[in-house]
Amino acid sequence: GKESLSEALLAISGKLKKEVNPKACWFAVEKDLHDPQCRQRHLVVELAKKLPGRPWTDAQPFHDQMFNRQAFNWTQQQEALNTGELSSWVSLRPGRRRDVEDPFVTSRSWLCNELEQGQSREHVYFRVVLEQKKLDEALEKIPYYRLFGADTSTRFFKLFIRGDESSPILLGELGGEVVPDQTTLELTKVTREVEGHRIKGTTETLPC
Structure with missing residues (x-):
């Protein structure tokens, strides 16, 4: 249902503990290869590590959301930091990266x-x-x-x-x-x- 979908999306949203390479990340809705009739679909999200080859050892890749609330911009410096973080977001293209x-x-x-x-x-x-x-x-x-x-x-x-x-x-x-x-x-x-x-x-x- 809608509630379970929202909960699932919330579970994979947040501030990551490790950095990624946004330009190499992608997402796609793909068929379930184990479904003989190929009716099932899965949302697949792949994040490319900024430092490839190094394992992420933490079981939870996100910071604790309870302590990751949006800060109020008390000063111009804080406002500039938050604005800079938002401007660094990259909109991902749907679909797997092609080998070419x-x-x-x-x-x-x-x-x-x-x-x-x-x-x-x-x-x-x-x-x-x-x-x-x-x-x-x-x-x-x-x-x-x-x-x-x-x-x-x-x-x-x-x-x-x-x-x-x-x-x-x-x-x-x-x-x-x-x-x-x-x-x-x-x-x-x-x-x-x-x-x-x-x-x-x-x-x-x-x-x-």
Whole structure:
């Protein structure tokens, strides 16, 4: 009902304890992917941290509303501070940010060295071995979780570097059907024996 909706909106309104990057925030009304008939809708709000990569450790992201009341402008200085805070508000555009809005950071020809693939009884795996130096350079510009992107359906898969989506790392039709919402993407490392090394058993650890 209207009352429950108002309470829900009030619960996600207030002064945040941590700063965000307003220009990178967005909101959208989206379909519930777990609803077979896609009749349900959800309001999705994404706030971009001003300092990405650092966790917000507080369970409650907002200041206590009881002690966050609007101050009366006793002086011109207080009035100027309140006016400045209001003028810093940014009106968000509805809809998710598109991948094409991501800045160019690196390309697949610089970053990607090898492609390995395999499968188990339940999963199909793709491993892209990366160039450590180029990866370090890329991570100086953006956090690791904004470097790669992936799109998948039951039969098609696309893996790309954000900001260079027009040159995907992988793109094609799969040999069978998969479950899109159970597909995962992670940045990790692999340790393996160096082929052709004069000392047998020599290993190397590479990002992938």
